[in-house]
Amino acid sequence: MQPVIRRLAETTINRIAAGEVIERPAAAVKELVENALDAGARRIEVLLAGGGIARIEIIDDGCGITRDDLALALERHATSKLADETLISIPTLGFRGEALPSIGAVARLTLISRPAGQDCAYRVHVAGGAVGETVPAPGIAGTRAIVEDLFYATPARRKFLRTPRAEAEAAERAVWRLALAAPHVAFRLVSDERVMFDLPAQDELARVAALFGRETATALLPLEAEREGVTLRGLVGPASLSRATMGLQSFVVNGRPVIDPLLRLSLRLAYRDVVPAGRHAVAALRLTVPDEAVDVNVHPAKTELRFADANGVRSLVIGAIGRALARPVSLDSAPVAMPAQSFRTAPGASAYPGTRARGFAEAELALAAQPSARAFPPPPAAAGPAPHDHPLGAPLGQILDTYILAVAPDGALVLVDQHAAHERLTEERLRGEFLAGRIAAQPLLVPVVVDFPPGEAARLLSEAATLARLGLEIEAFGPGAILVRSLPAALKNPDAAGLLRDLAEEFAESEAPLALEARLDAALARLACHRSIRAGRRLQREEMDALLREMEATPRAATCSHGRPTFLRLTRAELEKMFGRRGF
Ligand code: ADP
Ligand code: MG
Numbered sequence: 001m002q003p004v005i006r007r008l009a010e011t012t013i014n015r016i017a018a019g020e021v022i023e024r025p026a027a028a029v030k031e032l033v034e035n036a037l038d039a040g041a042r043r044i045e046v047l048l049a050g051g052g053i054a055r056i057e058i059i060d061d062g063c064g065i066t067r068d069d070l071a072l073a074l075e076r077h078a079t080s081k082l083a084d085e086t087l088i089s090i091p092t093l094g095f096r097g098e099a100l101p102s103i104g105a106v107a108r109l110t111l112i113s114r115p116a117g118q119d120c121a122y123r124v125h126v127a128g129g130a131v132g133e134t135v136p137a138p139g140i141a142g143t144r145a146i147v148e149d150l151f152y153a154t155p156a157r158r159k160f161l162r163t164p165r166a167e168a169e170a171a172e173r174a175v176w177r178l179a180l181a182a183p184h185v186a187f188r189l190v191s192d193e194r195v196m197f198d199l200p201a202q203d204e205l206a207r208v209a210a211l212f213g214r215e216t217a218t219a220l221l222p223l224e225a226e227r228e229g230v231t232l233r234g235l236v237g238p239a240s241l242s243r244a245t246m247g248l249q250s251f252v253v254n255g256r257p258v259i260d261p262l263l264r265l266s267l268r269l270a271y272r273d274v275v276p277a278g279r280h281a282v283a284a285l286r287l288t289v290p291d292e293a294v295d296v297n298v299h300p301a302k303t304e305l306r307f308a309d310a311n312g313v314r315s316l317v318i319g320a321i322g323r324a325l326a327r328p329v330s331l332d333s334a335p336v337a338m339p340a341q342s343f344r345t346a347p348g349a350s351a352y353p354g355t356r357a358r359g360f361a362e363a364e365l366a367l368a369a370q371p372s373a374r375a376f377p378p379p380p381a382a383a384g385p386a387p388h389d390h391p392l393g394a395p396l397g398q399i400l401d402t403y404i405l406a407v408a409p410d411g412a413l414v415l416v417d418q419h420a421a422h423e424r425l426t427e428e429r430l431r432g433e434f435l436a437g438r439i440a441a442q443p444l445l446v447p448v449v450v451d452f453p454p455g456e457a458a459r460l461l462s463e464a465a466t467l468a469r470l471g472l473e474i475e476a477f478g479p480g481a482i483l484v485r486s487l488p489a490a491l492k493n494p495d496a497a498g499l500l501r502d503l504a505e506e507f508a509e510s511e512a513p514l515a516l517e518a519r520l521d522a523a524l525a526r527l528a529c530h531r532s533i534r535a536g537r538r539l540q541r542e543e544m545d546a547l548l549r550e551m552e553a554t555p556r557a558a559t560c561s562h563g564r565p566t567f568l569r570l571t572r573a574e575l576e577k578m579f580g581r582r583g584f
Helices: 010-021 025-038 067-073 099-106 164-181 204-212 214-219 261-270 310-325 334-344 360-368 418-435 454-462 464-469 496-509 516-529 541-553 572-578
Strands: 043-049 055-060 108-114 121-127 135-137 142-148 186-191 194-199 221-227 230-236 249-253 256-258 283-288 373-375 394-399 403-407 413-417 441-451 473-476 481-488 567-570
Touching: 010 099, 025 043, 025 055, 025 099, 025 142, 025 164, 043 164, 067 108, 067 121, 099 108, 164 186, 164 194, 164 204, 164 249, 164 256, 194 204, 204 214, 204 283, 221 310, 230 310, 249 261, 261 283, 261 310, 283 310, 394 541, 403 541, 413 418, 413 541, 418 516, 418 541, 441 496, 454 464, 454 473, 454 481, 454 496, 464 473, 481 496, 496 516
Parallel strands: 043 186, 249 283
Antiparallel strands: 043 055, 055 142, 108 121, 108 142, 121 135, 186 194, 221 230, 230 283, 249 256, 373 394, 394 403, 403 413, 413 567, 441 481, 473 481
């Protein structure tokens, strides 16, 4: 039979559009809160019931919708926001005129609104696409949008919803992101009668503190940078604050909260030396981009962007975070509080003094025994407290040939993981050489040949130019073999085969589109690993002292390349607590 083409009914079109715009309650919440922000609201209240599937109510004190416009607002592609239809300059969060008709097509939607000058409020109701009369109703200035029975009109879509708990979490996240984007607007969020937050209009820092948690917020490092008209402001966590999820990451571009792959990747790259795989940095970043340099009309939900200069944006983010993190070790640097916690909660350790405890107590016992611990007689200089410009203190001895024990100027005990610390220092030194031009290469008198599976050899050889910049010169040597002509001089005498295998693995692991600089960075970290004081090597006092002083002078020395702390501190207050000299 010959197919017949016919136009879809408006309701059907809206239901199809709703599939893109309103895929779950969180999306409806986001669209309605964006409308309230666009209306210039100073205060927004969000009430959710049953994860937003049963009911969503948004109350704002914005400009309102006039009686005559109420029904129009429910029509597809009807918007008050696109003055200029070139889609270049879009100062509002909405502009597509799709949210209200989409919600109205799949749920029961009631709008009650009263602009400031109008003598009473009016109400309009739409259910499954059928729009009712506009009638007078009680209501104060502003707009109330009530969504009930989401997807009742599209049961197929309803089946894809997760549990009310999961939907509630997603909806709460959406409000959380918008509240971070608009700190000057008061926000109240209630979910199943629980007040999730109730925030006054506040400045950005206070808003981040309220939504990230006060303790986290106090550890954040501010940053600010500019590049070709794009500005970046924000707060980022030190590596030690990393988390198992991306839950404490917020990106705002031109006032719009976004979940943008490029920004996420840039953040990950900025931390790749200090936050281990599978962990995620904490960050609240705000970008301001000239209108013509960003396209927000890429995705119906408007959460993804297209930047005209993606590389520029990435460099800006990576560079600014790198500088924020690159602060030399100081007494109040990040690992201070966290590792002390791990002392107390070490497996088998007891919080009570006097009881036989494993963990730190065991290390103390070992101090007296040979050869796992060696204490030096105090040199004249260390008799008093260490000088204040030496926050890591004076070395007292070495434990298990692995840890350096030192006393800080404020009396805190410091334990340094010699391998982790040295690895970080080597990496920073290599990076310095690299940034200054080229890493010094040491030609090999007798070139080394290393065998690989053919594919891997080819991959390494394709990076030969990159590796040459790192002082590592290689060339093909028959199928599956690589000839090594020179190695980075700073590595002294590394095992060439191990080094190359390690690099091959690194290149295989990294995602395809990694930029050259990111690959170089990764390679630097691997190189550093190959020349570090092994745990288990005995150190002279001078070596320990040199290591501590170099750590103090080196940016980012507080964590090793894998994100683990390089040193732990146990303060006097913590010691007193552990010995019961102070209340818990
Ligand atoms: P868009 O936001 O893309 O314009 P919507 O479908 O979300 O499309 O909204 C349609 C129109 O309804 C808006 O352009 C705006 O004029 C009006 N509107 C919606 N919500 C509100 C609100 N809370 N306060 C004032 N006006 C609103
Ligand atoms: Mg809208």
